[in-house]
Amino acid sequence: MSELRDDEPLIRYADVEEAAEQLTDETVVKRTPVERSTSLGELVDAEVYLKMEHLQWTGSFKTRGAYNKISRAVDAGADEFVAASAGNHAQGVALAATRCGADSTIVMPKHAPQAKIDATRGYGATVELVGQDFQEAMEYAQSYAAEQDVEFVHAYDDPHIVAGQGTLGIEMYEDCPDVDTVIVPIGGGGLISGIATALNHLSPETRVVGVQAEGAATVHESLDKGLPVTLDEVDTIADGIATGGISELTLNLIETHVDEVVTVTDTQIANAILLLLERAKQVVEGAAAASVAALLSEELDVHGETVMPLLCGGNLDMTMLQTVLIHALTERGQILRLRVKINDIPGKMNVISGIIAEHGANIQTVRHDRAVEELEVGEAYLVFQIETSGAEHAASIIEALESEGYAVEDVNQKTTNN
Template structure:
């Protein structure tokens, strides 16, 4: 089992490479939830995520022979960047295997930090298989992304920082992929403040932790499907699972739309960029997936900010849809003068701002004397959307909501 002493030793090793990231009080989320919410901003950590901590600690424990032979690992992106930078700073050659569809920004960043990148497989598990082949072929040391005590200890330094900055915390909310982060943080928190709760969060499309705890043994799911690519693993690591059993109070899940809303709020209200994996902790709080009291001090860990810009664009649109800020509708009008004007009059009355409008009288989906209209609109919230749609339908329009 991991112990506090391991994490204290790790803090000394990672101090020069990783940053003590801010613990920032949020008036916005405190007002929204009734709790006292402090955001642990690991998205501003070096390499853009917490992973540099565990990677640095693990590489510091390598023997001279292991450093000479080099290291290899598998990662969806954040561990890759952490290992690449930590290895380069230590003069160690590194090879990183990433899934074929890893975000382009993470692939480029990993190469820029000095690693050789190999793209293999559709997810982390398949990338790991190739990394182990390279381990055997080239006699490299494999640096596991989460199932390694030194990696877990490095991640646990986040827990030490939280307690140093805000000793009287009640609850820490932590993203879970393979479990390295939460096992380190939970050990640090529980051994120094046993009364504090540790809540783990997974995405619905990559949820193996809660079934594992319920069954009392690790459960592996068949596949993963979530925008939170940084926690898209099929199972917990063996060592993290044992620590989670010992120290974690509860595990909850959030949906991709809920994650998108959290990312959108963080961009708009907090002026900070957080990736899907990093936003699940705030999403769990905002959507009340666990119980908490008013005035409870809660710390969601925003574990990373390395989001691909193309992905971010889609997430923002989805977040706007979920919060009633963006609406795309389809309806059918009579193909005669004044029909579109009458529809636009309702839009004007409800102050629905038009992003785009597509008027198609050649669509095969409508009658010869009809025309199809698709409109993208800026709205002011879900109540505004509901009132607007009700007005259209009351006026006789058959409306399909497309987004």
């Protein structure tokens, strides 16, 4: 990379251009499509274009930075690499190293999704599972690199990584030169740092908005304190942005080039995953859906704009998908859990089931609860899990049961309130 003046940020647009020249092999990194989403546009009264980076090789943007870093290091004589990752960086490093004829060892947290572990091995890496979170995996990987004297590939704290991710910013601008706002997920900050560096040069009037998961948010506090803040633990379904910290490099670039940073909850992310499945027919992971969650949130006003959320990854573990769908459908009222107090006599379940059936709902499960301290002798609870068409349908079922004299408790609502 070219020498910088003391008053310049650690990467410039020229570095992103150089990275783009490294990434000309479409079998390593391909140009991903942009698609207009009329359904999302109607929801926010804007022109919405989705940048479909989840369709990238390895299912994530990470190969861009990894290949830019590793190909240069191999040219300089390196032949072995180690990295720490929750999943997507792992696959990017594995693919890049293999394509460059080098060996790679990837350290992943013990709870990393199995699909990402299998994929990383499939791209040619040796995988070691260490620690309960990304930070523990990172510490081990850095120690391994020092002890074995191999090249460490950081997920975001590296100018070549950031410049490689910034090639997405070039594509986003070329695909939609008139874009008013881009929305980019933030984990360690390498992705948004690179994209913002590119857009600041190509289209300085474009607003760059970052989004973090509430359970892994560090940027606001880092900006306030003027130094990177690291969380002791993170709690989010968006494992791709669950780094729990940013670096001095990315903090500097975020402060210099990013206009706004918002946070979203796991519920908002889950709802966005489901919405993208339904409306855009796209399967994305939590980190990618965070950009759409931000788009739909009250924190961000895009009325009348042309806006581009970045779908940065599609490596969604099927177990997580099941969890997300149940959560999102419950939030919508399409999965309804009711507790109905009854006199425990023959036929009561049949009567209540008949009322539910008359209202066009399907009972998934039902159980008797008799051993509950608050119940009198001869009383019981029937606990139903019911499929409905939504909140209005759910409310009509509750109303019908109550009109027949039954005491009904919406278990979902009680759980939400607690």
